[in-house]
Amino acid sequence: MNTLNEEQTTKATSLLNALRAELRKVIIGQSAVVDEVLIGLLAEAHVLLEGVPGLGKTLLVKALAKTFSGQFARIQFTPDLMPSDVIGHSIFDLASNTFVTRRGPVFTNLLLADEINRAPAKTQSALLEAMQEYQVTLEGTACPLPKPFMVLATQNPIEQEGTYPLPEAQLDRFLLKIRIDYPDAREEAALTRSVTERNTGADLGVDRISTLIGPKHVESLQMAAALVDVDERVLDYAVKIVRATRENNGFSIGAGPRGSIALVRAARGAALLQGRAFVTPDDIKRIALPALRHRVTISPDAEIEGFTNDALLTSLLDSVPAPRL
Amino acid sequence: MQLDRIELNLRRRHPWEAIDLGLVMLRQWHKPVYLAWLSTFIAFAALTSAVLWQWPMLVMFIVWWLKPLFDRILLKVFAEATFGAPPSIRDVWRALPGLIGHTGLFSALTFRRFNPHRSFDLPIWQLEGQRGKGARNRRRVLSRKTAGYAFWLTFVCTHFIVIFEFGLVGLVSFLTPGDGIDDPSLFGMFFGDAELWQLHLFNVAWLVAETIVEPFYIAAGFSLYINRRSDLEGWDIEVAFRRMAAQHAHRGEFSTAPRRAGAISLLILACLPALLTITLASTPAMAQEASPPAISASPAPPSPQPPSGRIKKTAETIVADPVFGREVEELSWQPKKKENKETSEAMPPWIERLAKVADWLAFGLRGIVYAALAVGAVALMLLLYRNRHRFVRTGGVSNKAPSTLFGLDLRPDALPDNIPAAAHAELDAGRVTAALSLLYRGALVSLIEHHGIEFAEGDTEGNCLSRVKGRIAPNAVQYFGELLDAWTHAAYAAEPPAKNTASDLCQRWATHFSERKSAA
Numbered sequence: 001m002n003t004l005n006e007e008q009t010t011k012a013t014s015l016l017n018a019l020r021a022e023l024r025k026v027i028i029g030q031s032a033v034v035d036e037v038l039i040g041l042l043a044e045a046h047v048l049l050e051g052v053p054g055l056g057k058t059l060l061v062k063a064l065a066k067t068f069s070g071q072f073a074r075i076q077f078t079p080d081l082m083p084s085d086v087i088g089h090s091i092f093d094l095a096s097n098t099f100v101t102r103r104g105p106v107f108t109n110l111l112l113a114d115e116i117n118r119a120p121a122k123t124q125s126a127l128l129e130a131m132q133e134y135q136v137t138l139e140g141t142a143c144p145l146p147k148p149f150m151v152l153a154t155q156n157p158i159e160q161e162g163t164y165p166l167p168e169a170q171l172d173r174f175l176l177k178i179r180i181d182y183p184d185a186r187e188e189a190a191l192t193r194s195v196t197e198r199n200t201g202a203d204l205g206v207d208r209i210s211t212l213i214g215p216k217h218v219e220s221l222q223m224a225a226a227l228v229d230v231d232e233r234v235l236d237y238a239v240k241i242v243r244a245t246r247e248n249n250g251f252s253i254g255a256g257p258r259g260s261i262a263l264v265r266a267a268r269g270a271a272l273l274q275g276r277a278f279v280t281p282d283d284i285k286r287i288a289l290p291a292l293r294h295r296v297t298i299s300p301d302a303e304i305e306g307f308t309n310d311a312l313l314t315s316l317l318d319s320v321p322a323p324r325l
Numbered sequence: 326m327q328l329d330r331i332e333l334n335l336r337r338r339h340p341w342e343a344i345d346l347g348l349v350m351l352r353q354w355h356k357p358v359y360l361a362w363l364s365t366f367i368a369f370a371a372l373t374s375a376v377l378w379q380w381p382m383l384v385m386f387i388v389w390w391l392k393p394l395f396d397r398i399l400l401k402v403f404a405e406a407t408f409g410a411p412p413s414i415r416d417v418w419r420a421l422p423g424l425i426g427h428t429g430l431f432s433a434l435t436f437r438r439f440n441p442h443r444s445f446d447l448p449i450w451q452l453e454g455q456r457g458k459g460a461r462n463r464r465r466v467l468s469r470k471t472a473g474y475a476f477w478l479t480f481v482c483t484h485f486i487v488i489f490e491f492g493l494v495g496l497v498s499f500l501t502p503g504d505g506i507d508d509p510s511l512f513g514m515f516f517g518d519a520e521l522w523q524l525h526l527f528n529v530a531w532l533v534a535e536t537i538v539e540p541f542y543i544a545a546g547f548s549l550y551i552n553r554r555s556d557l558e559g560w561d562i563e564v565a566f567r568r569m570a571a572q573h574a575h576r577g578e579f580s581t582a583p584r585r586a587g588a589i590s591l592l593i594l595a596c597l598p599a600l601l602t603i604t605l606a607s608t609p610a611m612a613q614e615a616s617p618p619a620i621s622a623s624p625a626p627p628s629p630q631p632p633s634g635r636i637k638k639t640a641e642t643i644v645a646d647p648v649f650g651r652e653v654e655e656l657s658w659q660p661k662k663k664e665n666k667e668t669s670e671a672m673p674p675w676i677e678r679l680a681k682v683a684d685w686l687a688f689g690l691r692g693i694v695y696a697a698l699a700v701g702a703v704a705l706m707l708l709l710y711r712n713r714h715r716f717v718r719t720g721g722v723s724n725k726a727p728s729t730l731f732g733l734d735l736r737p738d739a740l741p742d743n744i745p746a747a748a749h750a751e752l753d754a755g756r757v758t759a760a761l762s763l764l765y766r767g768a769l770v771s772l773i774e775h776h777g778i779e780f781a782e783g784d785t786e787g788n789c790l791s792r793v794k795g796r797i798a799p800n801a802v803q804y805f806g807e808l809l810d811a812w813t814h815a816a817y818a819a820e821p822p823a824k825n826t827a828s829d830l831c832q833r834w835a836t837h838f839s840e841r842k843s844a845a
Contacts, residue, residue: 233816276818281785286787318781
């Protein structure tokens with residue numbers, strides 16, 4: 001099977017639409033964020049969610065885990081979290097007189113790494129190694145992680161006291177950095193009504209989510225996304241965008257080749273989500289901000305001038321010529 | 326003011342940012358600045374030290390007291406470099422008599438020696454040539470929002486000089502063989518038992534500290550001053566208008582319409598000072614205080630700095646011009662309040678009531694008229710904004726489309742005269758993608774030429790569609806969407822539409838888009 005036929009595309013898209021609709025039962029508004037998380041899932045990659053507290057980052061991940069009958073684990077990152085708390089460890093069992101390996105919470109399908117920047121670098125590294133290799137070495141034995149495996153890490157951009165910002169090389173491991181913004185007034189009103197009406201406490205209603213698919217279906221969807229066709233000109237366009245970040249004066253460090261790879265992988269998922277079996281320049285452009293914003297470093301001059309990564313990337317996207325006839 | 330020659334990027338800046346600009350200025354023109362500084366200040370300090378070798382403290386005091394003179398030299402270098410012509414050492418020495426005689430040096434060395442805004446006030450004295458009441462008024466206007474920053478600049482720079490000086494002395498002290506940190510030999514001057522060489526070392530450390538900090542202090546004061554004037558007088562706007570006028574003038578070489586646009590810009594540019602003058606004239610304080618220096622402050626490089634008297638004379642001539650506002654004494658008869666009261670008391674009550682009603686009526690009507698005017702003005706602006714593309718088209722700007730736009734070849738010979746017929750011919754030849762490409766290109770050219778829609782270099786198909794929405798008829802938008810959908814399938818998925826679908830697109834093309842004007 002080299003390309004997707006129409007029937008497969010329709011099937012995959014309808015499944016994705018069903019997932020999307022299910023997630024939107026509890027995530028009011030934030031449709032772009034929901035789509036980007038699904039793109040991350042389709043690309044079999046990890047995403048970093050950034051937003052101030054109270055925007056539903058954790059809720060989104062919980063809801064996503066509920067939609068498929070996979071395993072879900074959550075790690076609340078704290079300054080005293082050790083690598084063994086994430087990946088597991090061996091302890092001596094007095095009864096059997098042997099070392100017993102206890103697997104950590106990383107052995108799951110969907111892992112929520114809450115406030116990842118609160119743990120020190122060594123703990124972050126342990127998780128990021130698992131993210132890259134899809135396996136964990138415990139007592140010299142390589143243990144593969146279950147499939148599908150996806151890490152959804154969250155971080156809070158405002159509280160920087162006592163945090164350990166992820167280094168650029170580690171940020172690069174995330175396919176997308178999704179920025180969650182405040183909902184608009186109408187969405188916020190609908191959200192408040194949904195949570196407070198006929199509801200005790202502050203339950204956000206994850207129970208309302210039904211399980212639609214299993215891990216095998218997720219793998220099929222990921223395979224379908226991998227088969228989405230990318231035309232040579234569209235691929236060139238993605239590479240041109242990434243290369244432009246290296247030549248732009250506003251960035252002191254541009255995106256590496258992994259940026260081009262991420263852009264095309266994410267665009268495949270975006271195309272499938274739109275019900276297409278081929279990628280268009282629009283898909284590349286749509287996904288460029290989340291795929292590249294954490295791979296570039298803004299220059300101090302541009303920062304002083306009040307520019308942000310997103311603003312510079314947006315103007316760069318307007319200036320890179322799109323494929324023409 | 327030759328603003329088109331200014332080397333700085335003028336824009337609205339916070340005063341702290343303006344101070345930061347001073348550092349950038351020093352970095353940019355460090356060579357002429359330090360050459361001027363070393364050839365005057367350091368030379369003078371060395372000479373004084375040689376003459377008064379036995380009294381190093383006196384040397385330090387004299388040089389320190391005369392610092393405002395050397396500040397003037399630094400400001401001259403910065404001011405002329407700002408307009409693209411930094412002076413040479415020879416120019417500086419030649420200008421020295423003028424700087425001593427016509428820049429208010431006497432007051433700066435006497436009762437203004439401890440002025441906490443020294444570097445910020447210096448341009449008013451030196452570049453604008455203002456004196457007495459004029460200078461005071463000018464200073465009041467300029468320092469209204471900046472005085473605090475100028476004070477802190479002086480405060481911080483003074484401390485930095487002391488820190489650098491003692492740091493250097495401390496460094497030498499720590500590296501001198503002896504009892505180390507407890508050795509008070511170099512700080513002995515405070516106890517009156519320092520040796521002569523140690524006092525000279527102190528002077529050298531102080532000179533080094535001054536050399537590091539003083540040029541920055543003057544540059545930052547000058548950049549604060551420039552920023553404040555740019556704020557008050559809209560220099561950045563003027564520069565932008567000049568640039569627009571230059572661009573339009575440049576385009577005018579190729580077509581007549583842009584020449585017209587350039588002429589409009591120039592007209593606006595020409596009217597701007599008049600408009601500003603009207604605004605300023607309505608506020609006499611601003612007119613008198615802000616306008617004259619706008620012309621006289623030009624350092625006018627590379628010619629030697631004009632004597633302050635001439636600047637003053639020019640400023641007075643400009644202020645005397647009625648356009649810049651004048652003091653007019655008007656005498657008119659006013660009824661006394663008491664008499665007024667008596668008259669009103671004399672009125673019958675029904676007339677008083679009637680007058681009151683008329684007053685209220687007038688007040689209400691006035692309010693309605695003002696509100697209607699405001700609503701009308703907003704509506705007019707909204708209408709103009711919504712239909713701006715019509716004006717662009719009637720103005721003839723888009724009658725002649727550029728030859729290439731965002732990678733598409735839009736020259737008349739690049740597209741056939743009859744696009745649907747040519748597309749049909751491609752279809753008949755079995756080249757569906759080529760036919761769609763032709764329709765797409767033709768549609769874009771028509772949108773640019775006839776609807777004045779602008780597309781950016783990086784616009785994708787989706788962006789093109791969203792730009793078109795609301796600018797053309799809904800059914801044309803729908804057709805354009807269908808065309809783009811067919812095109813993306815053909816171009817990026819190698820799935821061209823069925824021949825009859827493509828043929829239908831060819832037939833409907835002419836309903837929504839017209840041919841090129843040149844071809845028609």
